[in-house]
Amino acid sequence: MALRETLDADMKTAMREKDQVRLGTIRMVKSAMKYKETEPGAAGPLDDTGILAVIGSELKKRRDAVAEYEKANRADLADKEKAEIEVLQSYLPAQLSEAELSKLVDEAIAEAGAAGPKDMGKVMKVLTPRIQGRADGKVVADLVKQKLAV
Numbered sequence: 001m002a003l004r005e006t007l008d009a010d011m012k013t014a015m016r017e018k019d020q021v022r023l024g025t026i027r028m029v030k031s032a033m034k035y036k037e038t039e040p041g042a043a044g045p046l047d048d049t050g051i052l053a054v055i056g057s058e059l060k061k062r063r064d065a066v067a068e069y070e071k072a073n074r075a076d077l078a079d080k081e082k083a084e085i086e087v088l089q090s091y092l093p094a095q096l097s098e099a100e101l102s103k104l105v106d107e108a109i110a111e112a113g114a115a116g117p118k119d120m121g122k123v124m125k126v127l128t129p130r131i132q133g134r135a136d137g138k139v140v141a142d143l144v145k146q147k148l149a150v
Contacts, residue, residue, distance in 0.1 A: 003048045003091065004033075021080075025087040032058055052092065052133040059088045060137075096135045104130055105143050117148045 007026055014023035032054045033046055046054065062085045069078035096104070108127035112119060123144050131140060 003051045004046075007051075007091070021083045022087050025084045028084075029055060029058060029088070029091075049132060055088055055091050056133055056137075059085060059092070062088065092133050094134065096131060101131070101135055101140065101143065105140070105147055109144075109147060114148055117145065120144055120148055123148070 007030060011023065011026045011030070013019075014026060029051075033051060036042065036050065036054055037044065037046055062081045066078050066081045066085070069075075069081065104127060105123070108123050108130070112122040112126045114120070114123045120141075124141065127140065127144070128137075
């Protein structure tokens with residue numbers, strides 16, 4: 001089943017079960033998808049890769065919000081964002097382990113022929129499609145920097 005169809009089915013289920021957190025989160029994702037599809041230069045309906053990118057973007061927003069709410073001692077709002085994060089993560093593919101990620105980074109460095117930190121862009125260009133939605137971009141970038149600095 002395509003990711004769009006899964007979202008639609010889960011939204012109906014959330015309505016029936018009166019699961020407000022899941023329902024609100026799915027509606028937010030569908031709204032972000034619609035916005036992405038209708039912005040100037042958009043190629044039309046998003047495929048699964050595009051939908052995963054939207055979900056990843058929304059996930060990053062929620063993580064940033066949690067950090068800000070915790071800094072401001074607003075546990076109630078942080079908990080709401082954490083609940084939305086759990087819902088969003090259920091739609092992402094299984095996350096890569098540290099060892100798997102390290103192996104992919106090593107392969108990308110070898111493939112790109114990177115010699116130092118200045119070649120980070122080349123490595124990320126090779127690596128990004130391979131890890132789409134399966135690892136946090138900041139973690140990946142930090143690992144690439146670390147390996148290229150050696």
